Amino acid sequence: MKDELLNQIEDIGNNHLSTSVETPLRPDAFDKPDDVKIQNIQKHFMAIMDELGLDLKDDSLSGTPYRVAKMYVKELFYGLNPANKPKLSSFENKYGYGKMLVESNITIDSACEHHFLPITGFAHVAYIPNERVIGLSKINRLVDYYAHRPQVQERLCLQIMKDLQQALKTESVLVMIASKHLCVSSRGIKDKSSYTTTIEYGGAFNDIERRKEFFSCLNQEID
Numbered sequence: 316m317k318d319e320l321l322n323q324i325e326d327i328g329n330n331h332l333s334t335s336v337e338t339p340l341r342p343d344a345f346d347k348p349d350d351v352k353i354q355n356i357q358k359h360f361m362a363i364m365d366e367l368g369l370d371l372k373d374d375s376l377s378g379t380p381y382r383v384a385k386m387y388v389k390e391l392f393y394g395l396n397p398a399n400k401p402k403l404s405s406f407e408n409k410y411g412y413g414k415m416l417v418e419s420n421i422t423i424d425s426a427c428e429h430h431f432l433p434i435t436g437f438a439h440v441a442y443i444p445n446e447r448v449i450g451l452s453k454i455n456r457l458v459d460y461y462a463h464r465p466q467v468q469e470r471l472c473l474q475i476m477k478d479l480q481q482a483l484k485t486e487s488v489l490v491m492i493a494s495k496h497l498c499v500s501s502r503g504i505k506d507k508s509s510y511t512t513t514i515e516y517g518g519a520f521n522d523i524e525r526r527k528e529f530f531s532c533l534n535q536e537i538d
């Protein structure tokens with residue numbers, strides 16, 4: 316590849332630029348069943364290990380291509396497939412709860428789409444209901460689903476927010492994510508202590524007082 320193109324590839328990765336709110340997927344992304352994908356990835360990963368000079372006949376290494384392939388399809392990137400998306404059924408707000416609900420410290424286990432290295436941290440989600448409310452664990456499941464794709468943190472924040480806004484029929488949703496990116500701590504700049512915070516919101520959260528209320532909820536100690 317030309318030097319200019321290689322520099323551009325490094326630049327996009329280091330700056331973590333994304334092109335759209337939607338994860339860029341091909342229309343035929345899920346035409347093949349999972350077991351065929353696992354078989355194919357297994358072969359490709361075997362070639363990567365072989366190219367690195369590893370002896371695939373070694374007992375410790377021989378099962379690695381299969382383990383990696385299965386982990387990609389069934390675990391780390393299960394959230395690529397819309398068939399795995401949790402159903403976000405909402406309920407009528409019968410009790411008329413009209414103030415803020417905050418679901419905090421939701422685990423983020425993701426991977427950056429530029430280096431395929433882990434992103435780990437927490438999401439904090441808040442909403443102010445209108446006529447609809449949602450089961451609490453649905454928020455955790457939605458975060459888990461979108462996190463389990465090759466991701467860019469800004470996009471992850473937006474994808475979670477937009478789905479909740481749709482399910483809850485209100486713009487008043489806030490999503491904050493604070494996480495560590497292994498591609499920043501283990502390679503490139505190798506900064507071990509920095510973390511990245513993204514915060515997206517709409518509706519009533521445009522009012523700074525609502526955001527202050529949200530932040531004061533986050534600072535509550537619970538044991």
Ligand SMILES: [Zn+2]
Nearest residue numbers: 427429430498
């Ligand atoms: Zn990265």
